[in-house]
Amino acid sequence: MNSNWPTAELDPVRRLRVLAGGLHAVMYADAHLDLPITEVWAVAGDLEHELPHLVPTLRAFRCYPTSGDRQLAWAYGPLGHTARFDVLLQPGWCLMQSRCVVGGMAAVPEGSGTRFAVLGGLRQPWSTPFQRALRPLGRSRGLMMVDRAARRALVRRDRGPVETHGDR
Amino acid sequence: MNTARAGTLRQDPARPQVAQEDPWATAAPLVRAAQSGDAMALNDLLSLLTPYVSRLCRPIALNNSADAVQEALIAVFQGLPRLQDPRALYGWVRTITVREAVRVARRAERETPVCEFDDLAWPRSPELAVDVRDVLRRMSTEHRAVLVLRELEGLDERSASEILNISSGTVKSRLHRARHSFRKAWPR
Numbered sequence: 162m163n164s165n166w167p168t169a170e171l172d173p174v175r176r177l178r179v180l181a182g183g184l185h186a187v188m189y190a191d192a193h194l195d196l197p198i199t200e201v202w203a204v205a206g207d208l209e210h211e212l213p214h215l216v217p218t219l220r221a222f223r224c225y226p227t228s229g230d231r232q233l234a235w236a237y238g239p240l241g242h243t244a245r246f247d248v249l250l251q252p253g254w255c256l257m258q259s260r261c262v263v264g265g266m267a268a269v270p271e272g273s274g275t276r277f278a279v280l281g282g283l284r285q286p287w288s289t290p291f292q293r294a295l296r297p298l299g300r301s302r303g304l305m306m307v308d309r310a311a312r313r314a315l316v317r318r319d320r321g322p323v324e325t326h327g328d329r
Numbered sequence: 330m331n332t333a334r335a336g337t338l339r340q341d342p343a344r345p346q347v348a349q350e351d352p353w354a355t356a357a358p359l360v361r362a363a364q365s366g367d368a369m370a371l372n373d374l375l376s377l378l379t380p381y382v383s384r385l386c387r388p389i390a391l392n393n394s395a396d397a398v399q400e401a402l403i404a405v406f407q408g409l410p411r412l413q414d415p416r417a418l419y420g421w422v423r424t425i426t427v428r429e430a431v432r433v434a435r436r437a438e439r440e441t442p443v444c445e446f447d448d449l450a451w452p453r454s455p456e457l458a459v460d461v462r463d464v465l466r467r468m469s470t471e472h473r474a475v476l477v478l479r480e481l482e483g484l485d486e487r488s489a490s491e492i493l494n495i496s497s498g499t500v501k502s503r504l505h506r507a508r509h510s511f512r513k514a515w516p517r
Contacts, residue, residue, distance in 0.1 A: 171379055175399045183363070183371055183406025247369060256372055263368040284366040286410065
């Protein structure tokens with residue numbers, strides 16, 4: 162065999178697509194953004210400041226680094242409920258899960274822009290049929306989240322990352 | 330948090346040798362955790378399986394191998410809850426991957442027909458002659474799949490026939506033709 166084989170490594174967006182399939186995730190969407198990946202990931206990777214802007218059901222998200230690229234995080238809902246999340250955050254890749262839900266984001270350069278993907282779903286195996294049935298709705302929700310990320314990137318480009326947690 | 334992640338292969342520098350010794354035994358706790366909906370375990374299992382799945386897909390799907398890897402891994406993970414014995418992971422992943430790679434390659438061939446060996450102005454260039462990929466590219470998907478299972482994976486004809494859903498006789502004849510084509514296109 163020689164070194165001229167076509168490469169077949171999974172890029173982060175393809176990887177998130179695989180996880181969405183394996184988790185039967187209700188929400189998965191990816192889209193091209195006419196923004197450089199550095200600007201897109203500056204939003205997606207800044208979980209504490211930006212995740213509450215991207216997820217409407219989130220009031221605040223506090224992160225505590227544990228080891229390497231792993232973090233422990235607490236999510237705060239608008240009605241005061243909380244959930245503990247395990248977070249894996251790497252350049253272009255973010256995976257989060259609590260006892261009940263899983264979320265993820267991924268980004269890869271695409272032409273002069275970025276392909277950005279989001280995932281959301283329930284962890285319970287019994288939820289698979291419901292998640293499958295609601296997937297069209299989940300896709301539109303996912304595309305809205307992608308759009309919010311693009312708008313946040315433009316805001317940061319104009320103003321810089323100045324807003325505090327949950328300041329929407 | 331599921332303790333199965335303690336067996337993580339790539340992100341635990343304290344246990345780098347485990348993956349080399351027996352990755353499939355190491356995969357067993359990850360499989361159990363992933364089956365219960367642990368996304369982090371699924372992520373670790375994905376890191377473990379991707380190189381193997383890529384190795385199988387490249388010679389079969391060639392330029393479409395990235396699509397084949399993705400489709401194969403989706404099929405693997407969607408079927409994971411039905412895998413009762415994690416020790417069977419290796420053969421199970423191989424079967425799914427080869428079938429998906431063949432499916433993706435056939436789909437691509439319908440869109441872009443390959444040329445025949447005899448159509449080629451073959452080969453005067455030594456650079457081209459040493460390129461195995463170019464030789465494989467001119468074979469049919471079915472011949473490449475048989476070659477991968479017999480020559481790369483070392484399976485016998487019966488096992489290869491079960492994976493490809495064809496008779497042992499068909500495997501034998503395809504292998505004969507594939508080897509003949511390879512020798513013809515690879516003058517030494």
